[in-house]
Amino acid sequence: MGYKQATPIQAQAIPHILESKDLIACAQTGTGKTAAFLVPTLSKIAEAKFDFTSTLILVPTRELAKQIDDQVEGLSYFTGATSIAIYGGNNAQNWDQQKHALTSGADIIIATPGRLIAHMQMGYVKLDQLKYLILDEADKMLDMGFMDDLMKIINQLPKERQTLLFSATMPPKIREFARKILQQPEEISLSISKPAANIDQQIYLVYDQQKLKLLQHILKDAEVQTMILFTSRKSAVNEIVRALQKMGFEAEGISSDRTQDEREATLQKFRNKQLQVLVATDVMSRGIDVDNISHVVNFDVPQDAEDYVHRIGRTARAGTKGMAITFVNERDQERLVKIEKLIERELPKLTLPEAVGESPAYDPVGNRSKFSRDKGGRGGSRSGGGPRREGSTGGSGDRNRSQKPRGERPAAAAPAGERPSQANQATGTPTSATGEVKKKKRRKKPFRPKNTEGGTSSAPATPAAE
Template sequence: MSVTFNDFNLQTDLLEGIKSMGYKQATPIQAQAIPHILESKDLIACAQTGTGKTAAFLVPTLSRIAEGRFDFTSTLILVPTRELAKQIDDQVEGLSYFTGATSIAIYGGNNAQNWDQQKHALTSGADIIVATPGRLIAHMQMGYVKLDQLKYLILDEADKMLDMGFMDDLMKIINQLPKERQTLLFSATMPPKIREFARKILQQPEEISLSISKPAANIDQQIYLVYDQQKLKLLQHILKDVEVQTMILFTSRKSAVNEIVRALQKMGFEADGISSDRTQDERESILQRFRNKQLQVLVATDVMSRGIDVDNISHVLNFDVPQDAEDYVHRIGRTARAGTKGMAITFVNERDQERLVKIEKLIERELPKITLPEAIGESPVYDPAGNRAKFSRDKGGSGGGRGGNRSGGPRREGGSGSGDRNRSSKSRGERPAHVTAGAPATEQAPRVAGAPSTATGEAQKKKKRRKKPFKPKNAEGAGNSTPPAPAPAAE
């Protein structure tokens, strides 16, 4: 029996907004979560991307905001990436059109105007704050963020936030919130660390777990065993014979994005890429062009992959194997929707063969390994266990490098190796606030008039302790020596 939004006891104006957004029947996660949330219960929910989980927490929360008519910020939504913050903020705007509820997206970027706009919104007050943890902490440290009356805390994609190293930042924020609140935690996966985290912040939560759905049968999944230096040549060979309408190409290497985009453009494709090196305005503009079908191929890094919500994707290509098997399912699930056909192509180097084994175990299916064309060269031998032992030895002996990359190609975004999940997932623009001195800290407040310097006290102490080069008093030109140039400030 299908469930509609009229079956819930929702505020009347909100129902008008839901209708205008084209929502009719509730998805399984919505049907299960909304009643618990309306009953003011804490909730831990496991549901993958594309199941409607955003509306599952926004609809009941907006209903209660519309009924409560609060004159303070009642809701905080914490998310791992800027793209997801913007996406949720846009959805709030659509759903709350008739209720008058307001929201503000708080995310990083060294743009003084962006900072001032966020500060103004925070001081003026908004019903809902949607924020990345590091940027929110930067504002909270300035003293004007008022969350002392907060009623609802929502953590979306909690597993991704922990993978990106935001645990300390999350706890720093949560410890400043009222103890009496409703807390909702949504996660695509439910590893032990998420359950341990949930025990710390939730009170007698209800639990919902929707199993990871298998990829649609109408997705043509293709696996190519390939060395890293063969990938671009293979990409060009494949796309000669494939009719691409719209494609998302995922890569784990930030520095590979421009190289891939140039290769695609030489082949005649309208292509562009998003990574943490692009400004927020650039990323939003590129995504909008892709949604409007002005771009044929979008190249995105792992960090940017969540928050890309585009329909009618004909092809997904994994230039690198995703870190988690669940992410593979999420990625390829962007194609072959609504009964259409789609193709998912994945390049697997020697090091990533073990990840392919985990993917096949999850989807309960062995995927066909396609032989490389003669023009590309020979494939690596498919030997996951042997390669695991090989690269374990290499890591212990050499202490660096990405073992599967024979070409000495660019490193994965944010990290030095595929085994370091915390570092490899971090976006440069969404780095946790507790990073060590000397690391880029773009989540800090930009240098605007009246704002404190971003240089840390420890760094200043080190500069004070730095000695001038010794020069004898009778040296030629004594007293007129040029002092050493100061060390550059951290970005």
Template sequence: MGYNSPTPVQEQAIPLILEGQDMIACAQTGTGKTAAYLLPLIDRISHGNYDHTSTLILVPTRELAKQIDEQVEGFGYFASVSSIAIYGGNKGDDWDLQKRALTTGADIIIATPGRLLSHLAMGYVKLDQLNHLVLDEADKMLDMGFMDDLLKIISQLPKKRQTLLFSATMPRKIRDLAQQILQNPAEINLAVAKPAEGIDQRIYLTYDNQKLPLLEHILRELDVQSMIIFTSRKSNVNPIVRSLQKLKFTAEGISSDMTQDEREKALQGFKNKQYQIVVATDILSRGIDIDSLSHVVNFDMPQDAEDYVHRVGRTARAASTGMAITFVNEKDMYRVQKVERLIEREVPKLPLPDDFGPGPAYDPGKRHDGGSPRHRSGGRPGAGGKDHRSKHHGGGSKHTGRRHEDGNSRPIKPASHTPRPQGEGEAAVAVGGGEKKKRNNRNRNRNRGGEGNKPQGENQQPAS
């Protein structure tokens, strides 16, 4: 499979796991954490002659569960080790297949917490003899709200077991979880929260309605073999895909609104080079291994600095090289400082192309709330220069304040409007309705308990 020498995390983790020690391991994404625990566990299972499910691996997303299941099949080809991936979002037939595997006792179960709890509630899952528990991407599981589910599952496992916790970051909540579930763990810390050295990181300061023209420019200028474009809003995925397809790029989208079959088909098509570009939410930011990914684009700045590390870590994996480009609008500049403090380096801010007009000035110390007079005057797209929509979009229709869900190439509203994130089912505030109307809508949002201020992303707990 091309493994000739161990990565640092593999070199340190494998002996500890073979000795049966509990372990907490923190290493940057793309350094081989999955093989670091699969190889020694498969070795122990192959010599253990177990007549029960010996290993449970808990992961945050369906895609990661399926990928690890495939890796078990590859690594354990000559070891007669059986595995099953347990996750939701699929057909009813898959539930019966999962039930059959759980009742007959696969050696390794790889599961998302919600779906495993659904099976446990039915009473036919027996994990009372479990030997090894692995929590992979533990920080992401906690970010997604799985803490209670994890503790419910762990309460049904035998106290005497080997527990391995793998995470790309080590916040306080991970330390607290480790204290609850690990016994005298060994600890591995390798280059925590820093992207790989081979990533060429770049930032463009841009208004929202400059982003698609800038993306088109980048795609024309750079040698892009394969690219993931990340957006924090799943409502942006399809409009961006449609815009790319109009520009004759092969592109597909992946978000939690898609069925599991649709997600798997899109991801497999991207891995097989059927698509040059995939547009995705953060469900693809963790653990997904794609060979020769040349570019990552953050269409918008991630909510958390750690999410930036995971997103850009999709490229330059396994000591290769790659480029990560991030678009930062005037509202998100303060997030840049947080990222740079975390990765302990400054990311270059590149000027926009000559015919784009000016972007927003870099002012990381200011947080914009979308309502100050200075923000409104400074937020006009191309203020002080020409509006480039006519050049790059053929003089498209005048913006009317409608949500762009009908094929319009701009998936988000222009910066002159500065939309506030909306709660589900909440009507958009029309452009040109007057400052008083905007303030009234904001006040109503606050009176609803702040729901209108929550970003709409992937950080809500997913269906099992």
């Protein structure tokens, strides 16, 4: 697999895992966390020769589930260990394949919480002998509203097990969650919320109408090999892709609106260097490992400062160099201040090329007051009153825990006829599904909090599997 020397997180985590201790580990993205838990766990599976499902790995997104499954396949080549990725967004045939793997007892299950619960509700998932529970990108799962689903799954697992929690950040809610599910854990913390030192971070202050012209200038003048461009609004993905294609660049987009097959095909083309630019929402910001990404562009500033760290962590991986460029409009200047506070450094604000025009003044305090007045005290988090931003958490604190991502419901995961008692859930409507309820939902829609990958959220329901 090309591993020659353990990274710091691997060197510290592997001994604890081999000693069967619970572990809470925090390290920045791109530091080798996946191998840190896979290598020792596969070693234990190979020695024990279990004839049942011994390991459950829970992750927030489909892409991460698929990537970990691929790594298991490579690392377990000589162990005979079997694995299956369980996630939504596929057809009835995939459901049947997942059901077969769950009933036949694959050694390792890698799953998104919503999809796993859909299978568990069918009654054939047997995890009563589970030995190892691993939660990867735990902070992202909690941000996406998966707390209830996680606890529902964990409460059905054996109390006597080894639990490993890996996270890129360590906010208080993660520590509280860890206290509930881990027993006397060892703790590892490495470079929390700090981008890699070899990322050249640059800021451009721009008006929204200047962004595409500036992007064209960067693509023509910089030595861009491969670039991921992040936008917080999934509605903007296709617009940006079309604009790039008109400029003559090979570009495609990934968002929750595309099918899983389409997303995987686009990602594979990007890995094969058939695309110069991949336009993505924050579905691509966590755990996705693509080699030799030379540039990351933030077309807008993410709502959460920690998401900035995850986005730009797609470049300069494994000790290489990379460049991260962020476009900051007037409304987003306050968010930039929070990012600089988090990473404990001021980022250089570059002068716009003459052909692009004049930059707006850098005045975070004044702009905050200005846009708060414009929105009647609601702040100015959206550019130009556009669509809600995909990937936003809709605020902080306790409100986050109640927000549920819209999208796949557990009932929608099963083929027609398998779950007639929950048919209404497949459409995302309340159980009563009356016309009056639908009208009420339409009237409330503009006032729903912003949500993570998957758009706005409806009334509290089981979170969807990415």
